[in-house]
Structures are given as C-alpha cells and as structure tokens.
Amino acid sequence: MAASQAQTVLVVEDEASIASFISLYLKNAGYRVKAVSSGGDALAQVEVEQPALIVLDLMLPDMDGIDVCRRIRQRKDIPILMLTARDEDVDKIIGLEVGADDYMTKPFNPRELVARVKSILRRSTPARRASESAQDSPRRSPRRLRPARSPCR
Numbered sequence: 001m002a003a004s005q006a007q008t009v010l011v012v013e014d015e016a017s018i019a020s021f022i023s024l025y026l027k028n029a030g031y032r033v034k035a036v037s038s039g040g041d042a043l044a045q046v047e048v049e050q051p052a053l054i055v056l057d058l059m060l061p062d063m064d065g066i067d068v069c070r071r072i073r074q075r076k077d078i079p080i081l082m083l084t085a086r087d088e089d090v091d092k093i094i095g096l097e098v099g100a101d102d103y104m105t106k107p108f109n110p111r112e113l114v115a116r117v118k119s120i121l122r123r124s125t126p127a128r129r130a131s132e133s134a135q136d137s138p139r140r141s142p143r144r145l146r147p148a149r150s151p152c153r
Helices: 016-028 039-048 065-075 089-097 110-124 126-136
Strands: 008-012 032-036 053-056 080-084 102-105
Touching: 008 016, 008 039, 016 032, 016 110, 032 039, 039 053, 039 065, 053 065, 053 110, 065 080, 065 089, 080 089, 080 110, 089 102, 102 110
Parallel strands: 008 032, 008 053, 053 080, 080 102
Antiparallel strands: none
C-alpha cells in the first residue's frame, strides 16, 4: 500500500507503551497511525480527520470508552475495535451493543490485532458494502409461479 493511500487508524490508548506497541505493528502492516490518550482527544480527532478505523481502549482518564463509542456512533459509521483489559462477558456484550465492530481483551497478540483490523476494513470498504447490498436485495425471477397441483397440508 503506498504511503499516500494508506488508511488511517486512530489508536485511543492512555498507556503510552501500549499505544506505541500497537502503532508499531499497524505501521509495519502499512497503516497510517494517529494515537491519542483520551476520549475527548479521540472525539476531536474523529471530527478533524475521519479515520478508517478506531482501536479504542475502554478505561480512559477523562471518559469511559463506552461513552466515546456511543458518541462516535451518533454521528459517524467508523469501524471500532475495542481493546481493553475488561474481560467480563457483560463488558464484551455492552461494547458490541453500543456499536463496536469487534472486541479484544488485554493481554493480546499484536498479530491478531492487525489481522482483525484488516478483516474489519475489508468488510467496511464502500465497494464491498455496495456489492453485498446488491447481492442481498431481492431479485425478480423471470419465471412465474404456477399454482400447486395439490393443496398444501
């Protein structure tokens, strides 16, 4: 992927070492990365430059990542991958219900994170969405239905 065509991933993580680690793997995979450390900065960054995808921590210093996700979903349809230490089933369910496209728990394998990012972005490209919606739309059959010869029982 050429640098001018690289998709931008917004990493929202308050722990600098984790943000740097994630950024390194995503950059090596060909993505442009912008990292911020708070929910407020994430919301501002989404307005300035719409990223292709957001990797979102839930435990941020200024607001909960669930609130950040909810606010982004009110205005944008950007794919969101939640990456957090919260590993209870209820946290995963809430995260997905408020609009996350995927949910990973820490500790995590960075190669799996990159694979999930690629997968989400593959499914969320405009050409792919148009193709899938065309396939899902009902098609008219050139044949006419004939009445059944015997009644259904």
